[in-house]
Amino acid sequence: MANYIRPIELPDALAALAERKFFVLAGATDFYPAQVGRVTDHDILDLGGVEALAGIERQGDYWRIGAMATWRDLVDADLPPCFAGLKQAARQVGGPQIQNTATIAGNLCNASPAADGVPPLLCLAAEIEFQDQAGVHVLPLSEFILGNRRTALRPDQVLTAILVPTLLEQGRAGFAKLGARSSLVISIVMVAGLLQLDEQGRVANANLAVGACSEVAQRLALLEAELIGQSDLSSVVRPEHFSHLSPLDDHRGTAAYRLDAAATITKRLLQDLSS
Amino acid sequence: MTRDKVDLSFFLNGQRREVKLDPMLRLSETLREEFGFTGVKVGCDAGDCGACTVLLDGRQVCACLVPTARINDSSVVTAEGMAGNGFLSRVQHAFLRHAAVQCGACIPGMLAAATDIAASQHHPTREAVMHGLGGVLCRCTGYQNIVAAIMDAGQDPSPIEMPDGPAIGVSLPRTDAIDKLTGAANFGADAMPENTLWLRAVRSPHAAARFTIGKLDDLYVQHPGLHKILTAADIPGNKCFGIYPDLKDQPVFAIDQIRYPGEAVLALVGERDALAAISDDDLPIVYEPLDRIVGMADARIKGARQLHAASPGNLLIEAALRKGEGAVENHPHTATGRWTTGFVEHAYLEPEAGFAQRVDDRLHIYVTTQTPYMDRDEVALIMGLEPEQVRIIPAVCGGGFGGKLDQSVQPMLALAAWTLADLDRPVACVYSRPESMAASTKRHPAQIDARFACDAEGRLQAMEMTADFDTGAYASWGPTVAGRVPVHGSGPYHLPNAHIQARAYYSNNPPSGAFRGFGVPQIALAHEALMDDLAEQVNMDPLEFRLKNALRAGDHTATGQLLTASAGLDQCLQALRPHWHAALEAVAKHNEQNTILRRGVGLGCMWYGCGNTGMSNPSQVRVTLSADGRIILYNGAVDIGQGSFTIMRQICADGLGLPVAMIDQVTGDTDLTPDAGKTSASRQTYVTGKATELAALDLRQQILRLANADEHAVISISDGIVRIGETAVALSRLAADEDGVVLCGEGTFDPPATALDENGQGEPYGTYAFAAQMAMVEVDVELGTTKVTRIVAAHDVGKAINPAQVEGQIQGGIAQGLGLALMEEYLPGRTENLHDYLIPTVGDMPPIEVILVEDPDPNGPQGAKGVGEPGLVPTAPAILAAIKSATGVRVHQVPATPDRLRAAILNQRDLGRQT
């Protein structure tokens, strides 16, 4: 007989995980689709009852997105401009039903190369807070996701919050997703951006990230550096800025197409954000 | 595997419940199985289709993704809980008013999403509705009426009146709409008996293999709840089935050889939990993979492995048409091209499902199907029984589109129920979505080479076409496609010379079967593009070019058939003309200013023969009058969402001259209704409709004779008395049979058609539907993405018996045509789910304007012809023409996915630079 536990307090969850392996369940939208036609015989630790993981709020120098916050919670939350990109991503994850139940944290833990949450959160320089019985740990998102469906999380650890530094709060942010249909679609390419402009409208700081073009979404470091001090942004973009990406060739799009589209979308996003 | 149940307390459809439930069971399963709310549909179990959408604390969620434990302290509402005190909710009523329901499989989910939208906004904007519905798929309606209904849901429901006078031409609500809106309608998986056994097929992961099955005895010991493992050896009659009597080549269970990925090898029958505990890997099946025949190119290679002993060169069938001796070369203008298409999946929202029960020496099978009589006869052959020993009871059918014309669960269930007779329990089976997609038939991939020629004035003179089709592992409806293609290859145009060849090849792919249009949508891509090319060469407007060449009454078709009436392409094109001119102007104006977002407009035309090709396909209908004054229509035309239950009632009422509300109906049960053939080939309104009209007229005649009244006499029936003009007759005075029937009208109609000769000449259909559509698109040339922004569809339907339903058929066909053009391609083994196989969502559909042209057919009921398939045929050609108009790029392969279109655009630029 498989187990099911639904702790109310986080320490109880951590204690259970220290003892044995559980499948940690958040919104379950990645869990159930993997079980079609199968018996779900996992031992389940349901995070749904842990109050401490809910909500989105400002705490000191960080915005704290609780591990059980859904995409819908994010859309509904009153947040500073830098979250505009993440909100745009949220409105395009699956359909409304998915947005009503799926968590942002689950999107990161699931670590799909096409996870729409990753590029905007990379741009926001998000950090991941996770806990085990030994205590609280924090890693930058870029070090948390290690590869396709691989994260730094051990089976005895729980992601507790996504932390977004308030430093970039007033930046201009955006997100663009390319899919083969209008909703319920996995991205062929997606790009997120966060710009700080000076008084003259020149770039003071640029964070850009591309998803679905490599095992893990990547920042565009070279382009970000070249954008500093510029005001006509779209003309800066060159194919070399994307040469560190290694997109897949699959039924959603060829590798060449993905690179080509990534450059186009990046250009447009920069144009939007700087106008 | 089960879990300890947990105590949960919640409100379900307004009732407080405190129950112990399995915390991790999908909420969809809990609602269906613990509480009997089968209005919660399961289309995928993966969040991809939205059919299971319910309201959780007022918000739409996919019940298949919600652990049951999550409903604690919450409120859940399903379609069953929306109506109150016998009244539909505002949203439900709006769906009824707007004819938003077709097959109904998506409707409970749509209603949940709609209620969520309507709760936050009294008069939601179009954008809000589109966003709110983005997570529920509908395969039938093209979303048009659903969106309109939700935008109108703030209105007070007004009662819907049934007409006292003529019912034909009135947009009556569907007879089954209320059941479908309240979750009461029982689809294939919704009426499983309590004590049923379950069946699960075990399918091959290989496309091509030899295999052996080892000793199975141990499995019975390990799994006491496993009662039987069925293999080909258990089948008492025909081990293979197939549409054509001489082509029964598809085994119920593979025999020695696997020919496609997903082919059934054996089936497990037993208690549900026991089956769940057996993994496919536990079975001693040893596969020895063979070289796979990947497609037509492989199949045709000299020396290619032959898949069927009877088919050298892997050629299933070849059909040709030859009219006139004139060749394409002899004319001043010629246009040529090759088009290729892939597999397309039907993606009906309801996967295959049903149950069978042995009743003495008979079998009763309750199943989702388009063709109860063919099912009956096929099962009888497989079981070695007489057809009368098999009873097919069609479930409410959650979409078919041709995919439920072949056997799915029927033979396996029949065999299980028969073999395990001593257990005296029904046997049930429900396909999972991946199983449905892997096992079922597909649209034939095609490779079409075509050339058309015209004279200097733009008059078509000659055409040639070679169309090759991948029929997959088994024949299925391949011969039907090969039969239809030569007839329709000329397009809806007059051609003095036509040479057409169609061939179908076997491969190690899923069997290609029937899919809305039987090959005609594929070849329409070719003839329509070539019309545009020729129009350009002779410097004519593409619409005027088509008008000049349109088949009209008085013309002979390419099969030599004289069209005597009801050929309305001319009127369709005329109706489009103002829209076309306005669109051309708008597009040109936009494109002057825009180099990246380019707009375009294109046309597509089609014709489509209603009914079987050059073959008898009769329908029989019976209408009775009982001693208590009841009129009962015995209607065997299965309603798969297209509306035949409503339409036959309307035709019957007008034939009798009685109000439609008086017509009761007994539908599609092979024991109760006469054979009305299959629901396919756009034949039910035309063929069964005519039979209904004849049956109603027959009964009317008999009633009139009671008073020797003339045919214009007014009839009415009430309180057991029939009044004919001034005369009143008490029905109790007439002799009644054991069922209480005093008079019985019968009607049979077989459309006039003759077999085609070796040159494809003859009169293959009794009538043809015609249509012209216009599509507008916006193409992002940098990304290769296409957004269809508007469709205007003009269809000659002879007579619209129920205009709202006709429009619904056309809108739904257009959605499938859009999918074919832009996004749908089934890759065996890779896209066996609705996550990777994409069909249009609400946001992909443009506004559609339908123009009904009524050029009556002299044989059809009140002039009506079919419309089931025609909606789809012109859409993809029109979209591709619009892409050409926007970008200058002619797309030769569908779907025109963003990467393909972008590559074609870049390629054209390179060519441009070189010249």
Ligand SMILES: Cc1cc2nc3c(=O)[nH]c(=O)nc-3n(C[C@H](O)[C@H](O)[C@H](O)COP(=O)(O)OP(=O)(O)OC[C@H]3O[C@@H](n4cnc5c(N)ncnc54)[C@H](O)[C@@H]3O)c2cc1C
């Ligand atoms: C129809 C459909 C459409 C979708 N569309 C999109 C899309 O457009 N874009 C996109 O990016 N994604 C999409 N997804 C994927 C999915 O919805 C997201 O990845 C979602 O955000 C996952 O969150 P969840 O809460 O449902 O995760 P769950 O399914 O509950 O968990 C996912 C994984 O994360 C782990 N996990 C979750 N939370 C924690 C935690 N706090 N600590 C430790 N481990 C944890 C789980 O153990 C599991 O391995 C779609 C899914 C479906 C079914």
Ligand code: FES
């Ligand atoms: S069954 Fe739940 S989304 Fe398809």
Ligand code: FES
């Ligand atoms: S009515 Fe929507 S799927 Fe059939």
